[in-house]
Amino acid sequence: MANGFETEDDDDRGLISDRIRNALTDEIAAGTLAAGAALDEQQLADRFGASRTPVREALRQLAAGGLVELRARRGGVVARMTPERIMDMFETVAEIEAVCVRLATYRMTPLERSRLIELHEFSRPIVESGDVDAYDSFNRQFHETIYHATHNGFLAEQAIAIRNRLNAFRRTQLRQGERLSRSRDEHEAIMQAIAEGDGEMASRRMRAHMLNAATSLSRFIEANKPA
Amino acid sequence: MANGFETEDDDDRGLISDRIRNALTDEIAAGTLAAGAALDEQQLADRFGASRTPVREALRQLAAGGLVELRARRGGVVARMTPERIMDMFETVAEIEAVCVRLATYRMTPLERSRLIELHEFSRPIVESGDVDAYDSFNRQFHETIYHATHNGFLAEQAIAIRNRLNAFRRTQLRQGERLSRSRDEHEAIMQAIAEGDGEMASRRMRAHMLNAATSLSRFIEANKPA
DNA sequence: ATGTCAATTATTGGATACATAACACCTTCG
DNA sequence: CGAAGGTGTTATGTATCCAATAATTGACAT
Numbered sequence: 001m002a003n004g005f006e007t008e009d010d011d012d013r014g015l016i017s018d019r020i021r022n023a024l025t026d027e028i029a030a031g032t033l034a035a036g037a038a039l040d041e042q043q044l045a046d047r048f049g050a051s052r053t054p055v056r057e058a059l060r061q062l063a064a065g066g067l068v069e070l071r072a073r074r075g076g077v078v079a080r081m082t083p084e085r086i087m088d089m090f091e092t093v094a095e096i097e098a099v100c101v102r103l104a105t106y107r108m109t110p111l112e113r114s115r116l117i118e119l120h121e122f123s124r125p126i127v128e129s130g131d132v133d134a135y136d137s138f139n140r141q142f143h144e145t146i147y148h149a150t151h152n153g154f155l156a157e158q159a160i161a162i163r164n165r166l167n168a169f170r171r172t173q174l175r176q177g178e179r180l181s182r183s184r185d186e187h188e189a190i191m192q193a194i195a196e197g198d199g200e201m202a203s204r205r206m207r208a209h210m211l212n213a214a215t216s217l218s219r220f221i222e223a224n225k226p227a
Numbered sequence: 228m229a230n231g232f233e234t235e236d237d238d239d240r241g242l243i244s245d246r247i248r249n250a251l252t253d254e255i256a257a258g259t260l261a262a263g264a265a266l267d268e269q270q271l272a273d274r275f276g277a278s279r280t281p282v283r284e285a286l287r288q289l290a291a292g293g294l295v296e297l298r299a300r301r302g303g304v305v306a307r308m309t310p311e312r313i314m315d316m317f318e319t320v321a322e323i324e325a326v327c328v329r330l331a332t333y334r335m336t337p338l339e340r341s342r343l344i345e346l347h348e349f350s351r352p353i354v355e356s357g358d359v360d361a362y363d364s365f366n367r368q369f370h371e372t373i374y375h376a377t378h379n380g381f382l383a384e385q386a387i388a389i390r391n392r393l394n395a396f397r398r399t400q401l402r403q404g405e406r407l408s409r410s411r412d413e414h415e416a417i418m419q420a421i422a423e424g425d426g427e428m429a430s431r432r433m434r435a436h437m438l439n440a441a442t443s444l445s446r447f448i449e450a451n452k453p454a
Numbered sequence: 455a456t457g458t459c460a461a462t463t464a465t466t467g468g469a470t471a472c473a474t475a476a477c478a479c480c481t482t483c484g
Numbered sequence: 485c486g487a488a489g490g491t492g493t494t495a496t497g498t499a500t501c502c503a504a505t506a507a508t509t510g511a512c513a514t
Contacts, residue, residue, distance in 0.1 A: 060284055073467070092379065
């Protein structure tokens, strides 16, 4: 891809507690660890061939990130996500993204603008190929570029953190090819508002864009829900 | 105060790690622990009459909250806050508050609306008395009432978390009596927009309100900065 | 037979001991 | 005299052990 972005998955080496945290994050994201599942410290320690100490630190970090709920002296469980809460999270992401794109519209440098345009153009062949994984990767870059263009490092961090947190819970990628072209059309509309320097318009379109993705996913979840 | 809100400062009992975390949070907020100060685990353990285990857990939690920076095998330091970063945090809070009040305007129940009006009226004698602590307490309730009125639990949590995180760094309360009446006037304007059902207007006024508080504080910090 | 209370058990919270990596200082060689 | 390498010290990462608490189960009384 040749654009300075790295996958940053420094797994399987370094701190054991970090390895455990990453592994658990993946398993929660993949759904291997179902929501509400009890997380026995000794059991996890055995599974990872470590002692309880790093397991506990991993659980604390996951709890801080919201993926795990800890109750004092009653152990941890994978955070239980109600459909309402998931929708709340999506709405929050949508609103934050809307804020970001508004600020970015007013503050982005010409370089950042051309970078964004370049990215957007780059997505056209991806949509045509229907490569969902590639589009997912592009999409992340597109949105993160906007975060950074706010020139507000803290806000960008928050946006990324919340987005990742939500990502961990969407166990099923969107496999609907149609969604890709709709997504790109919505990006197009956002790009146009940015080009016109209309931050408010860009903001409204971004909010709609995110909520479209949310309802689309929500419908999918509803159709495949277990009970 | 007779309004169901509690101070929730359940300190000095319960989990030791929580006590340590709260204590460190307070000390960082008060400036007793200067930014960049090294946090020796054994030293802290001795100071709190505990072992390193709960100290480590406290440090992890603080790191997750952004108050402490941890580097692998190189210990932790109190997060170094540049003025730019503080302004970024203020702006982020302002934007999130703006989102909250817009959603709240469209979604709040009559009960929540009357609760907010009641709170606002209650602040008049506080401003006249010039009791800064009392106003600070009221102010928190005012804003948190708005968070909850969004009927988006996740967003409310995020707003409170970020607000607390910022609070930890404003080591000096605003001691300017004049600011109180200005703050209340701004609340008044926000209330009016809410009453008219104009979420966008309420949003813009809230943003201005928060940024006013920010610049006011920033000026104060600038005037009293150490070096 | 059912409800309540107490004892036991299992699991988490905390303490201590040990391993390992990083930093500093000293020695030695160029 | 300066730089580089090694060694020693200090602090973090991990393991194991002990204590406290909550859940569960069984017994006894109503």
